[in-house]
Amino acid sequence: SSIFQDIELAPPDAIFSLTARYKDDRSPQKVNLGVGAYRDDSGKPWVLPVVRKAEKIISSDPTLDHEYLPILGLKSFRDASAKLILGSNNRVIKEKRVVTAQTISGTGANHLGAIFLSKFYQQKVFLVSKPTWANHKPIFDTVGFDVREYIYYNPKTLGLDIDGLLNSLKSAPNGSIVLLHACAHNPTGVDPNHEQWKAIADVMEAKGHFPFFDCAYQGFASGDIDRDAWSIRYFVDRGFELLVCQSYAKNFGLYGQRAGCLTIVLRNSETATKVESQVAKLQRAEISNPPLHGARIVNLILNDPMLYAEWIDNLQIMSSRIKEMRKRLFEKLVELGTPGNWNHIVDQIGMFSYTGLNASQAQVLQEKYHVYLTSNGRVSMAGLTTSNVEYFAKAIDDVVR
Numbered sequence: 001s002s003i004f005q006d007i008e009l010a011p012p013d014a015i016f017s018l019t020a021r022y023k024d025d026r027s028p029q030k031v032n033l034g035v036g037a038y039r040d041d042s043g044k045p046w047v048l049p050v051v052r053k054a055e056k057i058i059s060s061d062p063t064l065d066h067e068y069l070p071i072l073g074l075k076s077f078r079d080a081s082a083k084l085i086l087g088s089n090n091r092v093i094k095e096k097r098v099v100t101a102q103t104i105s106g107t108g109a110n111h112l113g114a115i116f117l118s119k120f121y122q123q124k125v126f127l128v129s130k131p132t133w134a135n136h137k138p139i140f141d142t143v144g145f146d147v148r149e150y151i152y153y154n155p156k157t158l159g160l161d162i163d164g165l166l167n168s169l170k171s172a173p174n175g176s177i178v179l180l181h182a183c184a185h186n187p188t189g190v191d192p193n194h195e196q197w198k199a200i201a202d203v204m205e206a207k208g209h210f211p212f213f214d215c216a217y218q219g220f221a222s223g224d225i226d227r228d229a230w231s232i233r234y235f236v237d238r239g240f241e242l243l244v245c246q247s248y249a250k251n252f253g254l255y256g257q258r259a260g261c262l263t264i265v266l267r268n269s270e271t272a273t274k275v276e277s278q279v280a281k282l283q284r285a286e287i288s289n290p291p292l293h294g295a296r297i298v299n300l301i302l303n304d305p306m307l308y309a310e311w312i313d314n315l316q317i318m319s320s321r322i323k324e325m326r327k328r329l330f331e332k333l334v335e336l337g338t339p340g341n342w343n344h345i346v347d348q349i350g351m352f353s354y355t356g357l358n359a360s361q362a363q364v365l366q367e368k369y370h371v372y373l374t375s376n377g378r379v380s381m382a383g384l385t386t387s388n389v390e391y392f393a394k395a396i397d398d399v400v401r
């Protein structure tokens with residue numbers, strides 16, 4: 001017998017097992033709306049042309065080797081990342097009040113941010129939106145936080161429950177850590193508007209809550225880098241000390257390369273120096289130093305004006321295809337006279353849409369139509385194409401009648 005004999009079998013990851021079932025499905029009509037990765041209009045993964053270009057430049061540069069990066073990562077990449085997320089002229093950068101560490105994509109940034117807070121922040125209550133990205137709770141649980149939920153989504157309106165949200169923040173213990181999706185909320189696709197962000201900041205300030213921003217979709221959501229970072233920059237302008245997780249999985253299509261950053265904004269540069277040294281110490285014990293290739297690609301593109309402009313074009317292609325799929329799905333449902341209001345399909349933003357379909361409808365979609373979506377009714381718009389959007393609309397029409 002084994003020392004670990006009595007260990008319990010962990011449940012499979014919902015998204016990854018959905019993908020496995022999709023792969024096993026023999027139907028030529030099958031549609032995968034589970035996966036959180038961009039697909040082009042033929043349903044294929046898309047390597048951004050600007051990324052291909054950067055890779056060619058890198059592979060033909062004889063001065064580049066495969067030595068270790070420093071513990072906190074590639075310096076020019078870290079600096080460019082802070083500028084990208086905070087705005088290049090942000091005074092907190094000039095005042096050297098910013099600490100940026102290169103991380104294992106957005107997941108690693110969430111994790112590093114969480115261990116940093118677990119060590120150096122008093123309050124253990126960690127609030128996440130209900131619902132949130134399926135990995136948030138496990139990440140913060142693992143580090144020992146008391147993870148609770150704040151009201152976010154209103155299933156009746158299929159939109160934001162701003163009163164519920166503000167009340168949850170008000171009734172949480174002072175100084176709670178609050179996870180905020182900077183843009184393109186996963187899984188709902190529902191974001192606060194600017195007025196609502198202001199109201200959230202007011203309560204957070206009054207309660208002394210700590211903002212923990214997760215930004216996995218900058219530029220991918222709207223096609224506009226600044227618009228997608230608005231919430232973060234607004235909180236910074238208001239004087240909050242805060243933390244931001246950046247992922248380059250979606251906006252550079254670098255899913256498997258694990259490129260990302262954790263940025264912490266402090267009130268003064270002396271504190272920033274000390275925080276940086278502690279973040280480096282934590283990173284050393286976790287991963288020693290971060291991976292090279294993805295960071296090199298992003299670094300090259302962010303620091304070269306021509307490549308940068310091309311990247312913005314590539315972002316436009318992805319975000320407009322997604323918006324186009326929202327529009328087509330919406331129009332089809334209206335045309336079919338499908339019962340219910342479908343405005344939320346076009347009002348939501350980003351890759352995901354909370355359709356309002358329930359678990360049993362999702363089940364029927366899978367069994368009868370070979371359409372794969374998670375049981376909470378979330379669909380990835382990236383899985384829709386000009387050739388399957390009508391099929392999907394008709395399938396929805398059938399299951400809701």
Ligand code: PMP
Pocket residue numbers: 036104105106107108133181186214215216247248249255260
């Ligand atoms: N946060 C959110 C809200 C996400 O949706 C994702 C990607 N699904 C991530 C973080 C991190 O992903 P990655 O580790 O691949 O960058």
